[in-house]
Amino acid sequence: MTRDHNPVAVVAGGTAGVGRATVDALIARGYRVAVLARGEARLAQMQQELGAQIWTRALDVSDGDAVMRAASDIASDLGAPEIWVNSAMLTSFSTFDMVDEAEFRKITDTTYLGTVNGCRAALSVMAQGNIVNVGSGLAYVSVPGQAAYCGAKHAVRGFTQALRIELAREGRPITLSMVQLPAVNTPQFDWARNRLDRHPQPAPPIFQPEVAARGILRAIDQNAREILVGRSVLKLLIGNILFPPLVERQLTEMGIETQKSDRPDTDARDNLDGPHPDISARAHGGFDARAKDDGITLDSDAARKTLAFGGAAALLGLGYLLGRGLTSGSSPKVEAREKPDRHPASPAYRRPTEYRV
Template sequence: MTIDPNSRIAVVAGGTAGVGRAVVEALLTRGYRVAVMARGQSRLDDMERQFGDRIWTRSVDVSDGAALTAAAQDIAAEFGTPEVWVNSAMLTSFSPFEKVEEEEFRRITETTYLGAVNGCRAALSVMEWGNIVNVGSGLAYASVPNQAAYCGAKHATEGFTQALRIELAQAGRPITLSMVQLPGMNTPQFDWALNRMDRKPQPAPPIFSPQVGADGVMRAIDTDAREILVGRSVLKLMVGNFLLPPTVERQLTKVGVSSQKGDAPPEGGPGNLDRPDPDYPARAAGSYGEQASNRAIIVDGDFARKGAALGGAALILVAGILLGRATRPREESDRPAVQDRDRIRRLPR
């Protein structure tokens, strides 16, 4: 293969289905040539037939760090040095924790968390500058029942990403590391993941199309954002867990399982933990397209966090003022206003 020295190169790990597949198409539309890695060879072959020499493919399990780093070296040598790297591979099962065997929990963690870690290590071995994006979830802020392994992996990815971002800044490397936190997405994971619930799993509403997730990834690349939040549901999880975590947990105790159940009966089957589904085509969308929105609010996480902090402080201040008025003895109503101001200053912020 002849390498075009002017081509822009991107890499997507987990790029044959779901949000990763939508990101591949978004990058191709931007003029990138894209290296795509995933476990399923048949889906990689489908994509090669569709996109030709605009993509480079290899069957890699992201939990194998050595294989992923070797693939990165080959991408740089055969296709070009990447300036964008997106880690989007994931596994999950819809199961109560006590029914999840240790090996199952480990497999989900190795792919969803260590897959991102291995991807960052591989990317840094070849990238000179550019953007690394770890695809996360609103469940990194507020976990749901029946997906303990996946939620734990997303929390871990958030912590790892922050630590690595600081190290890159210390080293002065011109590489931006971003997290993109996604809402419920209409991806194939709900068709092929191991399921022990009494109904077929669904994305917790509101549901969005994979292209919305890809828009969030592209926003992170375009703006060098530290974090991007996609959808009001993610904003609610972040703000709610920041301000009122007991309330969030009580609500999820009531609806956390039911919101993940669709109307159809369970389909059974072993799931895709040990091997990819050989019959599922290389596509972004799953089975809930009729319920999925193609638009969502996409905001910078730091901007949203500042707004939540200021809003929370204002809420506490207003509540304190009202509480002070409600509980103040009637005979004190004519005290000088300065004493009211002193009392307000002592409120926690």
């Protein structure tokens, strides 16, 4: 039989930060969104706020069987999803020698294997559409103090490319994208395990979660292979290609310091072993006053073509731009004022809203 209903999307890690901003953006487009997350209290809060616009399931994305069951139930209750966003993550702000095997494994299981589990579950129920794996500029350039998280994001990038090629070989009408994010003002910095001597912060420049959500929607709209959000991510990518020793030298000097705020860390609780009990289902963290509301989103293939075919002038210009950021006496991610978002409103999204069930 056929029935009319809102198109369906899934956001794993959808109760806070970039995931929550993405849920709100998809609802604004008319989607009914299935939200997967560990925190039952935050899911209940979102259900109260958004009602029938969302479907919720409390689970840990590192549990592959639980994610598969959720996917089956989503397809049964709502219809086959045509969008699946993997945004769940964990990290700790700690040097490697302070992170034991259990902690390292937990971060890896959630950030990397959680993405793998999400893709497997999505492919089990999706006939067509888009899967988006949320990445980071740290998938290209790692920073000290987050070895487990950086390793997981590098792994997500490698996994995503391999799976994308397999889907293309099979001719499946599913686009697999990765969106590489800059430092974002999310609750991550209020609930991550922290062994720094100050409260952690996103390494400037800082962007609001809505900027990241727009990058995710652009990846969906354009069936993009990879989207870079913020000029700081572009600089990291180019720097890693052209000047890796310089990037590592700057990170050796400033990589830890740029992750420290000027506030003392007074909350010893974290979300590594379970949801933080006192943080609500919100997109924004505690750095609203410093976070930018807009930023460029760029197709990474276009950036690479510029490097490959832009000639000596383009390379010199990019090198000069990067050099200014790296020699300004601060983090290699610190940059001049961002240009306004060239894509403040995403194109109309035209996909079928009927499903055969």
